[in-house]
Amino acid sequence: MICVMTDPVVLLIFVSTKNKFTMRTLMFLAMLLFPALLVPAYAQDYAPSDTVPKELSVVIKNDGTEFVGVILKQDAREVLIRTEKTGEVVIPKHEIKDIKKVQQGNLTSSGAYIPEEIFATRYFITTNGLPLNKDDSYIIWNLYGPDFQFSLGNHFTAGMMSSWVGIPIIGTFKYATTVSPNVHLGVGTLLGTGSWIKPDFLAGLPFGTITLGNRRSNISFSTGYAFYTYEKESDGRALVSVAGMAKVSPKVSLVLDSFILIGQSELFGNGALFIPGVRWATSKGSAFQLGFAGLVVEGEPQAIAIPMIQWFRQL
Numbered sequence: 480m481i482c483v484m485t486d487p488v489v490l491l492i493f494v495s496t497k498n499k500f501t502m503r504t505l506m507f508l509a510m511l512l513f514p515a516l517l518v519p520a521y522a523q524d525y526a527p528s529d530t531v532p533k534e535l536s537v538v539i540k541n542d543g544t545e546f547v548g549v550i551l552k553q554d555a556r557e558v559l560i561r562t563e564k565t566g567e568v569v570i571p572k573h574e575i576k577d578i579k580k581v582q583q584g585n586l587t588s589s590g591a592y593i594p595e596e597i598f599a600t601r602y603f604i605t606t607n608g609l610p611l612n613k614d615d616s617y618i619i620w621n622l623y624g625p626d627f628q629f630s631l632g633n634h635f636t637a638g639m640m641s642s643w644v645g646i647p648i649i650g651t652f653k654y655a656t657t658v659s660p661n662v663h664l665g666v667g668t669l670l671g672t673g674s675w676i677k678p679d680f681l682a683g684l685p686f687g688t689i690t691l692g693n694r695r696s697n698i699s700f701s702t703g704y705a706f707y708t709y710e711k712e713s714d715g716r717a718l719v720s721v722a723g724m725a726k727v728s729p730k731v732s733l734v735l736d737s738f739i740l741i742g743q744s745e746l747f748g749n750g751a752l753f754i755p756g757v758r759w760a761t762s763k764g765s766a767f768q769l770g771f772a773g774l775v776v777e778g779e780p781q782a783i784a785i786p787m788i789q790w791f792r793q794l
Contacts, residue, residue, distance in 0.1 A: 608663035608690035764793030
């Protein structure tokens with residue numbers, strides 16, 4: 480039995496499996512993970528540096544333009560910064576959105592600045608422990624419908640997702656905090672309804688996640704409990720997820736997402752969903768993402784013919 484709940488309920492694909500994983504299954508999963516295994520080879524020259532000059536800063540203008548260098552002078556009217564590419568630049572204060580120090584991991588081994596990944600809080604389906612900055616609200620356009628994520632400060636995120644026909648409607652909430660520069664924690668929940676066609680159908684997914692890394696390269700381990708209630712019936716199932724991303728160039732990132740069901744229940748079977756793919760930053764505030772999902776049915780690997788296509792855009 481396969482029960483599909485589209486990413487209006489986080490695109491969970493529950494699959495009943497009666498047999499153990501076969502060698503063919505393991506080879507199939509290895510093929511799905513292959514892009515992630517290539518990251519160290521292709522990203523070697525793009526690896527972050529362990530040291531950053533203490534005086535190095537990044538000045539971000541209102542239009543998104545960034546200047547990286549040493550601030551020579553600043554007052555109430557303007558900022559004078561010396562950059563490696565263009566030399567000394569004077570920027571009026573009213574054109575500046577933010578000024579911040581360059582942190583560890585923001586420079587490559589050759590000294591080039593690595594811009595932060597605005598959409599790094601999401602993979603394909605799952606989220607992670609990275610907090611959404613206060614100005615980084617965004618929308619994801621999926622083939623089946625929109626997904627809105629709004630920043631409520633530097634720790635809280637709220638959102639809403641649905642299909643183009645409004646079935647179902649799901650609200651999301653997450654609290655994220657940074658324990659150390661490379662350790663981040665997040666807890667949250669998804670709560671949804673069948674909306675106008677089945678308003679008495681309710682479903683939810685409380686979860687917790689730990690993310691190791693930063694906005695350019697990270698891996699996340701998550702666990703949660705998916706449940707539903709409809710009329711006088713209810714059921715639920717625990718699940719875990721391993722996901723990650725790695726920048727291999729200023730515009731291209733490799734992304735891997737997964738869902739693995741654990742335990743037993745009357746409705747939900749056993750199974751796993753894996754989605755490897757590529758994210759391409761088309762501009763400072765937008766990105767295109769493409770992935771191909773694979774799952775296991777009756778102990779045999781299967782590919783999903785329809786690719787997962789997403790457009791990210793900052794609000």
